[in-house]
Amino acid sequence: MKIAVCVKHVPTSENVQIDENNNLVRDTAESDTNPCDLNAMEFALQLKQQTEGTIDVYSMGPDIALASLKKCLAIGADQSYLISGRKFAGGDTLGTARVLAKAIEDNGPYDVIFTGSESSDGGTGQVGPMIAELLSMPDVSETVAIEAKDENTLEIRKNVGDGNLVLKVKTPVLVTVPFGCNEPTLPTLRTQRKANRAEIPVIDESMVDLDASIIGKPGALSIVTTVSSASAGRTAEALEGSFEEIAARIDELVEEGRA
Template identity: 45%
Template sequence: MEIIVCVKQVPDTTEVKIDPVTNTLIRQGVPSIINPFDRNAVEAALQLKEKQGGSVTVISMGPPQAKEALKECLAMGADSAVLISERAFGGADTLATSYTLAAAVKKLGAFDIIFCGKQAIDGDTAQVGPEMAEHLGIAQLTYVAKIDVVEDNTVRVEREHEDGYEIIEVKLPLLASVVKSINEPRFPTVKGTMKANRMEIPVWTAGDLAVDEQKIGLKGSPTQVGKIFTPPQRTQGVIIKKDTAREAVAELIRKLSDAKIV
């Protein structure tokens, strides 16, 4: 079984910085981690490979430093990795990103399943996976909490909902975006880390993918950010202490009235 996993290196959530000119995230030189949901996607791919055989290829679009995220995936057990990186890809929204990743998948060749994380913690859009499936013309299932192969070209998937699970059988090829409850990602081993450090990770540019340059990066991004700002820090609330609940309620109403809230 040929499996592809899309991962994203995201800024540490406590270190997010915004370019005031382009209104995009500044990634260069910022402490970064593998998007947590993408770690679950890698683990799902590895478990499926262990059951069915085949190979796992991990791809990522980002700056050169994203190679570190790919090396971690290789250390976990992935067979190969590819970085899609060029200045022209910078500033891409979900549509441009999904278009570029879909082009990379086509370059890789035949596949059975693409795994993605449910969403990235920096953008929280959950759009790239489904949009990739549309570009590739394949089935897609989101919020996947369990996946099993029932026949050579059919899988049974459990989709997580607030009130339970939806069980679906679908023909391959398939794109599946996974939730956190699907598994517990393994840690890279020492042997795996040493092997990953020796592996060469190819870097593909726009020329390698033969993409339309009007559909990548900022040029190919119809989503425009009008303004971005840090919300004001919340002030500490007021604690009301009275002898009885009636007195406390009366005091609360008085304070709300003084503040012209009621």
């Protein structure tokens, strides 16, 4: 099967800067691959092995996203693509999905597209299903197991809280994968070194044939207007005294609360 995986490079620091346009400043913050994207990558690897397939990885973002693309190569992807261009910046989920879907379509068709459930920074979980819509394929969220039944049928287990639904899905399909549902493969020193030397092709705005008015900032419909502090300061009543006294008070409170 021909498999595509979308990964996002996200800030990991809890102290992200915000610029005057209410955008997160990512390049100065510590960053890494969005955690659940590695769970998505893991299922891609399983499917690649089972079907003797190939994996292409896509990431949209500044050059810093190359780190995630190289990590995926080191884990077992066959090819990585960086999607980068000024016209792509400042978009909402609609614009982001349009650019990703177009780049994937131009290199496709793919049998299966994987994304993480949501990013740890934006966290909307919308981009995956939007790509599926653009490429006229079904999408399955909360995927916790996946297996190829034949050339164009997958058996997918979807977590629904108190259990898993077993689904039979015709390819092509887009699958979103939650954090923690499998144990991601990690690069070894040797595979990472090899991946670090890889040339990663850049898909820029001249290569993505989309009207500039529907992508990036001009195409964004959901606009952040204000960013404010969520912290209301300390409102909790402080327990004071010796540690012995504090411990005794905690014991009392736990007993009262439990009753």
